[in-house]
Amino acid sequence: MNADIAMYTESIGHFPSMSRKSPAIKSSGLTKAEDTVIARLKRGDEGAFDELVNQHHSALVRMAMGYVADREVAEEVVQDTWMAVIEGLNRFEGRSSLRTWICGILIHKAKDRGVREKRHTTFSAFESYEDDNEEAVDPSRFQQSGELAGHWAFPPQPWDDRTPEKLLVSQQAVNAMQRAIEALPSTLKEVLILRDVEGVDAKDVCEMLKITETNLYVRLHRARERVRAAVETAIG
Amino acid sequence: MTDCSSQCAHSGLTCRDLTERVSEYLDDNISILTKVRIGLHLASCTHCRTYVQQIDLVSSALSCLPNLYPPPMNRLRLQQQFATRYSN
Numbered sequence: 001m002n003a004d005i006a007m008y009t010e011s012i013g014h015f016p017s018m019s020r021k022s023p024a025i026k027s028s029g030l031t032k033a034e035d036t037v038i039a040r041l042k043r044g045d046e047g048a049f050d051e052l053v054n055q056h057h058s059a060l061v062r063m064a065m066g067y068v069a070d071r072e073v074a075e076e077v078v079q080d081t082w083m084a085v086i087e088g089l090n091r092f093e094g095r096s097s098l099r100t101w102i103c104g105i106l107i108h109k110a111k112d113r114g115v116r117e118k119r120h121t122t123f124s125a126f127e128s129y130e131d132d133n134e135e136a137v138d139p140s141r142f143q144q145s146g147e148l149a150g151h152w153a154f155p156p157q158p159w160d161d162r163t164p165e166k167l168l169v170s171q172q173a174v175n176a177m178q179r180a181i182e183a184l185p186s187t188l189k190e191v192l193i194l195r196d197v198e199g200v201d202a203k204d205v206c207e208m209l210k211i212t213e214t215n216l217y218v219r220l221h222r223a224r225e226r227v228r229a230a231v232e233t234a235i236g
Numbered sequence: 237m238t239d240c241s242s243q244c245a246h247s248g249l250t251c252r253d254l255t256e257r258v259s260e261y262l263d264d265n266i267s268i269l270t271k272v273r274i275g276l277h278l279a280s281c282t283h284c285r286t287y288v289q290q291i292d293l294v295s296s297a298l299s300c301l302p303n304l305y306p307p308p309m310n311r312l313r314l315q316q317q318f319a320t321r322y323s324n
Binding site: 041042043044046049050053054057058061062075078079082083086087089135136137139142149150151152155156157158159162163164165167168173174177178181192196197199202213217220221224225227228231232 | 250251252253255256258259260263265281283284286287289290291293294295296297298299300301302303304305306307310311313314315317318319321322323
């Protein structure tokens with residue numbers, strides 16, 4: 001196992017030397033349900049481990065694909081992550097949620113793998129996203145001048161009677177969403193996967209990615225808008 | 237074309253301003269004043285209501301995307317490793 005990973009602490013997803021600088025360690029980040037799962041895992045309950053893998057594997061693969069070029073490599077990164085989880089479980093003290101700890105390991109391994117393979121220089125989806133001032137919605141969709149400047153010129157058309165379930169029944173919409181997620185730069189993809197796909201609390205996402213809440217919402221909204229725009233094109 | 241009436245302008249927000257704050261608004265992570273201004277704007281702007289609904293819908297749908305599972309051989313190796321590590 002990578003020595004760096006062995007040193008990785010679950011407390012706040014940072015390395016020990018960095019964690020001292022941050023006081024934001026929860027005294028107990030675990031819910032009662034998580035306590036039960038961890039107890040079952042530490043007892044060697046294979047069913048509990050299978051459930052854990054089923055619960056988090058999708059999000060881990062989707063997140064890994066922000067850093068590496070294809071699904072196959074992403075699966076390898078996630079496999080390494082699960083191996084590290086197995087190895088580190090006995091040292092997990094529950095100062096963050098189990099999910100936060102697992103995602104922290106994944107992000108570290110995926111970044112490491114992406115850099116080692118130098119994929120980030122050739123992988124088109126790995127565009128850097130540094131400009132938090134860029135607007136989420138295409139500015140040309142708004143009136144540019146006059147009394148109504150800044151109001152819709154080309155507004156979104158309603159998606160009739162859509163619910164999440166109905167949207168997901170449309171293969172066109174699902175494909176558009178998946179393609180849009182895959183095409184996101186990693187900085188947008190990681191916040192979208194953690195917050196919307198995995199349902200991680202906004203504060204925990206900030207802690208894991210070491211970003212401010214302002215950064216989080218700027219990136220999250222840009223990511224959501226890109227996915228919305230893809231669905232709009234597909235079904236609009 | 238927009239249907240924003242003068243009430244839209246009273247909110248102090250243009251549609252363009254509002255679209256930048258939608259995710260914070262949906263997460264209820266926004267000051268009361270901004271929340272009131274957004275509410276006032278939404279009350280009179282059907283296009284922005286549509287936009288907010290679509291962002292909310294996409295965000296909700298993302299949590300229900302089809303699951304991905306590990307390839308069978310990978311899962312088997314994980315199960316073996318787990319059993320070896322935690323066998324009593």
